[in-house]
Amino acid sequence: MDILNAFVAFLNFVFVPGLAYGAQLALGALGVTLIYGILRFSNFAHGDTMAFGTMVTILFTWWFQSIGLTAGVIPTAMLALPIGIAVTSALVLTTDRMVYRFYRRQKATPTILVIVSMGVMFVMNGIVRLIIGVDDQNFADGGKFLVSAGDFKAATGLKEGLAIKGSQAVTVITAFIVVAALFWFLQKTRTGKSMRAFSDNEDLALLSGINPDRVVQVTWIIAAALATIAGVLYGLDKSFRPFTYFQLLLPIFAAAIVGGLGSPLGAIAGGFVIAFSEVMVTYAWKKVVTYLVPESLAPDGLLQLMATDYKFAVSFAILILVLIFMPTGLFKGKSY
Amino acid sequence: MSKNLKLFLGVAVLFLLTGLFISWNQALFILNFALVSAIMALGVNIQWGYAGLFNTGIMGFAALGGLSVALVATPPVREAWSAGGAGILGGLAIGVAVLAAAVALWKRMPKGRTRGLAMIALLTVGFILFRAVFDPAVEAVEAINPSVSGNLGGLGLPVLVAWPVGGLLAAAAAWAIGKTALGLRSDYLAIATLGIAEIIIAVMKNEDWLARGVKMMNLQQRPWPVPFEVELQANETFLNFAASLGFDPVTGSSILVKLVYMVMILAVLALVIWLSERALNSPWGRMMRAIRDNEDAARAMGKDVTARHLQIFILGSAVVGVAGAILTSMDGILNPGTYQPLRFTFLIWVMVIVGGSGNNWGAVLGAMLIGWLWLIVESLGPVAMSAITSGMSEGPLKAHLVDSAQHMRLLTLGVILLLVLRFSPKGLIPEK
Numbered sequence: 178m179d180i181l182n183a184f185v186a187f188l189n190f191v192f193v194p195g196l197a198y199g200a201q202l203a204l205g206a207l208g209v210t211l212i213y214g215i216l217r218f219s220n221f222a223h224g225d226t227m228a229f230g231t232m233v234t235i236l237f238t239w240w241f242q243s244i245g246l247t248a249g250v251i252p253t254a255m256l257a258l259p260i261g262i263a264v265t266s267a268l269v270l271t272t273d274r275m276v277y278r279f280y281r282r283q284k285a286t287p288t289i290l291v292i293v294s295m296g297v298m299f300v301m302n303g304i305v306r307l308i309i310g311v312d313d314q315n316f317a318d319g320g321k322f323l324v325s326a327g328d329f330k331a332a333t334g335l336k337e338g339l340a341i342k343g344s345q346a347v348t349v350i351t352a353f354i355v356v357a358a359l360f361w362f363l364q365k366t367r368t369g370k371s372m373r374a375f376s377d378n379e380d381l382a383l384l385s386g387i388n389p390d391r392v393v394q395v396t397w398i399i400a401a402a403l404a405t406i407a408g409v410l411y412g413l414d415k416s417f418r419p420f421t422y423f424q425l426l427l428p429i430f431a432a433a434i435v436g437g438l439g440s441p442l443g444a445i446a447g448g449f450v451i452a453f454s455e456v457m458v459t460y461a462w463k464k465v466v467t468y469l470v471p472e473s474l475a476p477d478g479l480l481q482l483m484a485t486d487y488k489f490a491v492s493f494a495i496l497i498l499v500l501i502f503m504p505t506g507l508f509k510g511k512s513y
Numbered sequence: 514m515s516k517n518l519k520l521f522l523g524v525a526v527l528f529l530l531t532g533l534f535i536s537w538n539q540a541l542f543i544l545n546f547a548l549v550s551a552i553m554a555l556g557v558n559i560q561w562g563y564a565g566l567f568n569t570g571i572m573g574f575a576a577l578g579g580l581s582v583a584l585v586a587t588p589p590v591r592e593a594w595s596a597g598g599a600g601i602l603g604g605l606a607i608g609v610a611v612l613a614a615a616v617a618l619w620k621r622m623p624k625g626r627t628r629g630l631a632m633i634a635l636l637t638v639g640f641i642l643f644r645a646v647f648d649p650a651v652e653a654v655e656a657i658n659p660s661v662s663g664n665l666g667g668l669g670l671p672v673l674v675a676w677p678v679g680g681l682l683a684a685a686a687a688w689a690i691g692k693t694a695l696g697l698r699s700d701y702l703a704i705a706t707l708g709i710a711e712i713i714i715a716v717m718k719n720e721d722w723l724a725r726g727v728k729m730m731n732l733q734q735r736p737w738p739v740p741f742e743v744e745l746q747a748n749e750t751f752l753n754f755a756a757s758l759g760f761d762p763v764t765g766s767s768i769l770v771k772l773v774y775m776v777m778i779l780a781v782l783a784l785v786i787w788l789s790e791r792a793l794n795s796p797w798g799r800m801m802r803a804i805r806d807n808e809d810a811a812r813a814m815g816k817d818v819t820a821r822h823l824q825i826f827i828l829g830s831a832v833v834g835v836a837g838a839i840l841t842s843m844d845g846i847l848n849p850g851t852y853q854p855l856r857f858t859f860l861i862w863v864m865v866i867v868g869g870s871g872n873n874w875g876a877v878l879g880a881m882l883i884g885w886l887w888l889i890v891e892s893l894g895p896v897a898m899s900a901i902t903s904g905m906s907e908g909p910l911k912a913h914l915v916d917s918a919q920h921m922r923l924l925t926l927g928v929i930l931l932l933v934l935r936f937s938p939k940g941l942i943p944e945k
């Protein structure tokens with residue numbers, strides 16, 4: 178019984194939150210990795226693209242809520258999501274046209290493009306703060322819990338409860354659908370294949386008649402969609418604050434690099450590696466261990482490896498270790 | 514040179530106009546801010562302009578400079594030292610020793626599974642030992658009078674000492690970071706340094722025993738010749754002086770304090786510029802630029818690229834650390850919450866790029882111009898927005914627009930950065 182309780186406590190405090198957070202990071206890292214694969218630079222503005230997409234979605238969510246348009250147990254934000262994606266796509270396509278295309282034609286070095294994306298980051302950050310402000314915004318509605326701790330205890334008779342928040346369920350399901358659709362697109366459609374060809378070998382792809390402008394446009398649209406979805410899911414699960422989204426840049430890049438920059442599969446694996454490490458290192462294991470060991474050995478301390486405030490240090494440490502010992506990442510990305 | 518002189522004169526006119534139309538107090542405040550930023554920009558320019566190192570962790574080094582002010586200038590808390598000083602120092606020493614042993618072990622032992630296992634065992638034991646010594650000591654220190662101290666306190670030395678110490682602290686951190694991260698490709702280095710800066714801030718926010726974390730630390734003293742406004746206002750000579758010139762002693766004292774700071778910052782700035790110019794035009798400077806322009810060729814010529822990169826990373830970071838110390842001693846308070854990457858890292862980058870990377874005068878010009886813009890948009894933004902929206906009826910939309918007008922500066926800076934990168938990528942004063 179105690180082992181079961183320990184297992185449920187582990188699921189409740191580590192596995193479920195880690196799974197949801199990992200799915201959010203994976204979606205963010207997919208966007209970063211696609212941009213890197215096709216456009217060949219690290220997009221520093223990705224966090225703020227997420228913030229922008231989420232902001233648009235929040236504004237429409239509020240409007241929908243005010244006219245009474247809701248989706249029952251599913252958060253209203255999911256209804257507003259397509260509009261958020263459309264507006265964000267329009268924004269990044271305009272940005273590409275006005276900013277990045279010039280440097281692409283010039284064949285500028287990746288470092289210059291990174292600095293350019295820093296400028297774009299400033300602009301997007303400014304727009305977001307100008308429109309919605311810097312404060313926390315809460316826009317979650319719909320079903321609060323899929324499984325509540327009380328119900329779970331009553332049903333199983335265990336001492337530990339397992340709670341699955343509605344936002345966590347929505348996150349995991351949405352992420353699964355999005356990733357499946359993305360892989361189908363990349364593997365099966367003509368445009369997806371041309372994107373992969375372009376990413377593998379640009380010259381060869383151009384020779385075989387692939388239209389680079391189209392590939393780039395489709396990449397931006399997909400990246401914008403992924404960023405918006407990731408941002409909205411993160412916002413539903415936690416809360417929306419522009420500065421937090423900027424800070425997500427570090428774990429997202431860590432996830433993309435751990436998986437291997439340029440490798441979509443790696444981005445997903447990396448997202449979960451980073452998320453689970455972060456949750457496990459900052460979780461206080463006292464509860465789980467108390468169930469597992471005899472009473473006489475019960476720990477006094479919290480058994481927390483690191484305070485929650487140091488979660489950045491976890492992504493960072495993993496990032497550095499991977500870069501030093503396995504520079505191409507888990508899935509042999511393009512980075513070397 | 515005449516064109517560059519005109520540019521500097523143009524910026525000077527901006528400051529004069531600020532003084533004439535807003536207030537001299539405000540103009541001097543912005544000027545001091547811009548001058549400190551100019552020192553930071555020189556640090557970035559040393560790294561990016563001379564050697565092409567893409568460091569986005571400027572905020573972290575500036576914060577270490579600020580931390581040094583708290584550690585050097587505040588009086589020590591004797592009870593805390595006797596309660597947990599030894600434990601904290603001992604714990605830190607154990608931590609460093611374990612890390613050093615791990616590095617040595619990794620280098621000495623032959624490759625294979627034994628090395629991996631030995632490494633894991635060493636780190637696990639080391640971590641447990643570290644926590645066992647460190648945690649009780651921290652608890653003991655933080656329990657002592659937490660509303661006013663709860664930390665170990667500083668050395669009780671004059672603030673001026675903290676300026677070079679800030680540089681040393683930043684240099685030491687840069688050495689450790691450079692050793693691990695400098696071999697990385699440029700955009701990886703950027704991400705790594707971005708992360709390190711966040712970690713440094715997280716440490717300063719959470720380790721209360723160090724400098725009280727988010728509870729902040731007030732400085733009771735100022736760098737040597739700078740007087741306190743209240744003392745000036747009580748001073749006979751100053752009051753007579755103010756009366757004879759016919760200005761208000763309250764504003765006058767505030768302006769005088771800022772002027773003294775200005776002279777001190779200018780002295781540091783001049784020293785840094787002089788040293789960098791000497792370095793840039795020496796054989797060493799030529800070697801650095803050769804490495805920047807073609808690493809492989811430089812390596813083929815027998816230059817130790819990694820060692821030179823480490824050297825310049827340390828030098829640039831130290832300059833940023835000094836500037837960070839100056840800024841904190843000027844603010845009179847150490848508040849880790851105020852360190853924001855947009856303000857301390859990316860703003861400085863915009864200064865260097867707009868001014869002209871690779872040129873010290875360019876970095877200074879960029880800092881003066883962008884620093885002015887940054888603060889003037891903050892104070893003028895809401896005024897301008899009220900003027901624009903004056904035709905609108907009162908309501909939540911108008912209030913929101915006026916409130917968020919201060920965020921215009923991010924937008925403005927982003928647009929300026931993009932325009933400069935596109936149309937004048939070498940900046941206002943290009944590298945010679």
